[in-house]
Amino acid sequence: MLHFPGKATSNRLSLPPGRSAAGTEQGRVRRPVENMNSGAARDPRRRLRFAVRAVALVATTTALLLLGSAALSPVRRDAAAATAAARSASWIQPTVQFLAALADQQSAAVRGDRPNWVDVNAALARIVAVDDGGDPVLTSRRQGLEQHLEGLRNTPGRADTAYSSFSAVIDLTLDLLRRAAEAAETVPTDLTGPRHLAGAAALHLPELIAEAGRLEDLSRLAVAAGPAAAAPMRAKAQVARHQLAAAGSALETDLELGLDGGEGSEVVLNLVGGVDRLHDLVGALAPSATLTNDDSSAADPGTLASDRADLAEAAARLTAGLSTSVRAQFADRRHAADRAALTIMSALAGAVLCLLVLIGTSRTIVERGFKVRLSGAQAFPLLGRTADRRRRRDGREGPADGVDGKGPHSGTIEPGRSPRSLTKILSDYDGSTTGGAPSPDWLDNGRHRAAPFEETAGVRP
Template sequence: MFVRLAVVVAAGTLFVSVMAQSWSATNKGLATIEAERHGVAYLQPLVQLVGELTDAQSAAIRGAQPDANQVDAAIAGVDTADDIHGDPLGTHRRWTELRGRIATVMGQHLGGEQAYSAYSAVVALAADLIRAVGDASKLVPDPELESYYLADAALRWIPNVLVFAGRAVDMAVLGERTPSDDAQTRVTVARYQVAVASEQVSSSLHKALDSRAAGGVGAPTLGPNLAGQLDAFTSAVDAFVPPAIWLHRLGKVDVPGLTGGSERVRQQTRPLASAALGELDSLLRERADRLSIRRTWTLLGAGVGLLLLGFLLALLLPARPPAAMAEPAPSGGSGRARTARTESRVADPFDTFAFEELSHLGRAVRANRGERVGDVR
C-alpha cells in the first residue's frame, strides 16, 4: 500500500509541476503579446507623424508654408498613444523632447538649407523613437514569421521610404538654387535609398502574405487591403525610381516631376503602413486569444487532475475504524459486577414499583403464616 501511495504522490507532484510550467509559459506569452500590441498601437500615429514631418520639411525648403494643422493632428495622435502606452514602453521622456523640438522648428518659419538642417534633425529623432518603440515592445524578433515580416516592413523600411522620398526632392530643390555635382549625387543616392527600402518593404510583405497562405485551408489570411495597398505603393515607387538608376547616374533632374513623384510615393506609403500595422495587430490578437483558451484549459485540467489525485489518495489511505457500539466486557468478576451495575441501571425506572409489590407480598406472607399458626392451636 505504501508503494502505491508513494507512486500516486510522485505522479501528483509531477502533474502539478507540468501544469505550473504550462501556466507560467502561457502567461509569459500573453505578456509578450501585450507588449507587442502596445508597440503597434504607438507606431500607428508615429509613422504618420514621420510622413507629415517630411512633407513639412519639403514645403519649408521650397519656401512654402508647412501645413501646421496636419502636423498638429499627427502630434495629437502620438500624444494619445503616449498617454496610453508610454508607461510600458518607456517613451515619455523621448516623446516630450521630440514634441518640444517639433514645436520649436515649426515656429521658426525656416527655409532653404536652414529648414533642411532643422527638419532633418527632428525627423531623425522621430525615426529614433520608432526604433526605441520596436526595441521596447520586442516586435522585430517576433517568433511567428508573418508577424516578423510585417513588423520588419513597418519598423525598418517604411520610415526609410518616407524619409528618403522627401530628401530626394529636397536635394533637388537645393541643388537647383546652387547647382553642383554634389547636389546631383545626393538626389541620386536618395532615390536609390527609396528603391532599396521599397524593395525590402515589398519582399517582407510578400513573405508575410505567403507565410499566412501556407497555413492551409481554413487558416486565417491577411486582409485583401494589404495586398491592394502594396500594389499601389509599388507602382508609385516604380514611377519615382526608374530602372536606369541601377545602371548609371541620372542626368538633369526634372524638379516638378520629381516633386510629384515623391508626393505620390509618400501618399501611398502612409496607408500601406497603416494596413501593415493593422494586420500585425490582428495577428497578435488572434495569438492572444489562442493563448487565453489554452490557459483556460490548463486551469480546468489542473482542477480535474487535483480532484482525481484526491480521490486516489482517499482510496489508498487506511479507513478510520468505526466507534464501538458497546464496551466489551472484560473476563472475571469485574465483568460480572459491571454487568450487575448495568442491569441495576436498567431496572432503576421500576425501583418504586418493585418495592411496593414486594411490600404487598410480605404482608400476604405474614397473614398466611398467622392463619396456619391459629389452625394449629
C-alpha cells in the same frame, strides 16, 4: 410477584459495605460523560485518518500547483509578448502619418514657404493618444520628439537650413518607429507573418516616405545652388535614391514573407493595387541603386514632388492596412493564449476539487495497509459490557477501559434490547446462578429498582 424464602426484604436493597446509593448514582452518571467526552477525541483511527488525508491533500495540491505553474509559464509569456507587440503596433499608423506630414512641411520650408503645422500637430496628438505608458522607451522618445519639434516650430529656417532642421526631427521619428518594430521580435517564432508585416509597416514604408522627401528636397537644393555648388547636393540626392531603392527591395521581401501561407491574405486582396502602385513609384524615383553623379540625379524637382506625393499617399494607405492586420493577428494570439491559460486553470481547479472529494469520501492506501489495533471495548460495545461484568464478578471495581458502564444488568430496558437482557437480570436477582442468593452484580448496582419488593414469604414460581 417475586418472593425469597427465608429472607426479609425491604423496599431498598442492601448494598455491600463501603458502597452507597449516592456513590453508585454518581458513578453511573459520571462515567458515561467522561467516556463520551474522551472516547472520540482519543480515537487513534480518527486521528490517523485526519493526518493521512491532510498530508495527501497538501502533497497532491502542491504537485498540482507546480504542474499548473509549469504549464502556465510559456502561455503567460506568449500572451505578454503578443500584448506588447499589439501595443507597439498601434504606434505605427499615427507615427507614419506624422512622418508624412513632417516631410510635406520640410519640402514647403525648402521651397521657401511657411510651414503649416496643422497636419503635424494632429498627427502628434494621435501619437500621444496611443501612448499608454506601457513602453517607457517609446514614451521617452516621443517626449524627445516633441521637444525637438517645438524648437523647429520656433525657427524652421529656409532652404538648406530648413532641410537640416527637419531632417533631424525626421531621424527621431524613424528611431521611434524602429523601437515600435523591435517589439515584434519578442513574439513567438511561429508568428512569422505578423513579424514581417510589422517590419514592412514600421521600417521600410517610413523609409520610403523619408527618402523620397529627401530626394525631392536635395534635387531642389541642387538646382537652386547652381552648377558650381550642385555637386554635393547631387551626391546626397544619389545616396537618398540608393536608400529609397534599398527600402523598396526590403519592403517587397517582407511583404512576400509576411503574406506567405495565407496569413494576411485579406491585405493582399484589398491592397494589391496599392502595392503595385507603390512598386511603380519606387521604380520611377529610384531607377538604379548605383551611386553615380550623372544627370539622372538632377531630375526635375516638380516631377519628383508629384511622384513623392503619390508615393507618400500609397505608403500611408498600405501602412494603415498592414498595421490593422498586424494588430488583429497579435490580438488573436493574445486571446488564444488567454483561453489556453483559462483552460489550464479550470483543469487545475477541477483536479483539486476531485482530490478533495476523493480524500473526503474514501480511505487512502495507507489507511488500508496499516490497520489500527483497537481494544474490544472501543470497537464493539457488547464486548466491552461483557468485560465489565467479568471484572465486577472477579472483584475488580469500575468498568473496562472505554466502556460507559451500561450493560444488560443496568436495570433499564432500552428500546431495541433483546429479551436476553431481561432474562439475565431476573436470573441474577433470584440467585439461580449464584446458589440461591442475589448475585453480586445485582447487589453492586443500586440502580436496578424497577419496582419495590414486598416483605412476604413464598416460593419462586
